[in-house]
Amino acid sequence: MDKKTKDLVNKGIMLPLMEEFYTIQGEGSHTGTAAYFIRVGGCDVGCHWCDVKESWNADLHPPTLADTIVDNVKKYTNTVVITGGEPLMWSMDYITKLLQKNNIKTHIETSGAYSFSGKWDWFCLSPKKTKLPLNECYLEADELKMIIHNKSDFEFAKEQAAKVGEKCQLYLQPEWSKKEKMTELIVDYVMKNPKWKISLQTHKYLNIP
Ligand SMILES: C[S@@+](CC[C@H](N)C(=O)[O-])C[C@H]1O[C@@H](n2cnc3c(N)ncnc32)[C@H](O)[C@@H]1O
Numbered sequence: 001m002d003k004k005t006k007d008l009v010n011k012g013i014m015l016p017l018m019e020e021f022y023t024i025q026g027e028g029s030h031t032g033t034a035a036y037f038i039r040v041g042g043c044d045v046g047c048h049w050c051d052v053k054e055s056w057n058a059d060l061h062p063p064t065l066a067d068t069i070v071d072n073v074k075k076y077t078n079t080v081v082i083t084g085g086e087p088l089m090w091s092m093d094y095i096t097k098l099l100q101k102n103n104i105k106t107h108i109e110t111s112g113a114y115s116f117s118g119k120w121d122w123f124c125l126s127p128k129k130t131k132l133p134l135n136e137c138y139l140e141a142d143e144l145k146m147i148i149h150n151k152s153d154f155e156f157a158k159e160q161a162a163k164v165g166e167k168c169q170l171y172l173q174p175e176w177s178k179k180e181k182m183t184e185l186i187v188d189y190v191m192k193n194p195k196w197k198i199s200l201q202t203h204k205y206l207n208i209p
């Protein structure tokens with residue numbers, strides 16, 4: 001990467017773009033809502049069950065101007081979900097300001113493991129044991145989405161819920177490869193602990209991106 005491109009990526013004016021697609025938000029609070037997804041490359045949180053490991057190496061994804069991405073979004077809808085990889089590895093200030101200037105609602109999917117940036121209409125925090133969220137990210141969470149891969153993840157979910165604000169919505173989502181067993185446990189847990197709700201990866205059941 002030349003120096004000029006590197007500089008633009010550092011400022012968030014360009015982002016390593018893995019893919020962009022118009023689909024239905026499959027998870028969490030906005031499940032069922034049409035949204036344009038922007039998947040940014042780069043992540044070193046290292047979840048062994050991650051369903052987009054191809055995103056991890058940022059060098060494999062071409063630096064793309066945020067202005068070009070926003071022009072694409074405008075053709076489709078008024079809600080964007082920025083995901084990854086780990087979007088907060090990059091400055092989200094430039095792209096989110098530009099999106100909001102164009103009356104596009106900005107949603108993020110993040111582990112919260114990197115410093116907060118951006119202006120968000122919806123902040124979905126999905127903490128990981130391997131690299132915990134920074135305190136500044138807990139404060140921003142509108143939605144806490146805990147992935148349940150084994151029984152001990154319920155205890156981790158409880159600990160993480162103690163760190164978010166009162167208005168934050170709480171979700172338990174079965175890890176896809178363990179979904180039969182974990183969904184059953186989550187159903188039982190939610191009935192006993194009704195402040196939690198269940199989130200399913202509905203796009204995978206629908207066979208859409
Ligand atoms: C691929 S991640 C990208 C955003 C960010 N790195 C994060 O983890 O929040 C998007 C969402 O998918 C969830 N996820 C990833 N792999 C999953 C799996 N195998 N089963 C269920 N959810 C998964 C993550 O926890 C996160 O909420």
Ligand SMILES: Nc1nc2[nH]cc(C(=O)O)c2c(=O)[nH]1
Nearest residue numbers: 024025026027083109203209
């Ligand atoms: N339809 C759909 N909904 C999603 N919600 C969160 C996703 C993600 O990978 O961040 C995702 C995704 O990849 N597809």
Ligand code: SF4
Nearest residue numbers: 043045046047050085
């Ligand atoms: S933090 Fe997100 S993108 Fe990174 S490995 Fe975990 S699930 Fe995958």
Ligand SMILES: [Mg+2]
Nearest residue numbers: 051052083209
């Ligand atoms: Mg996904």
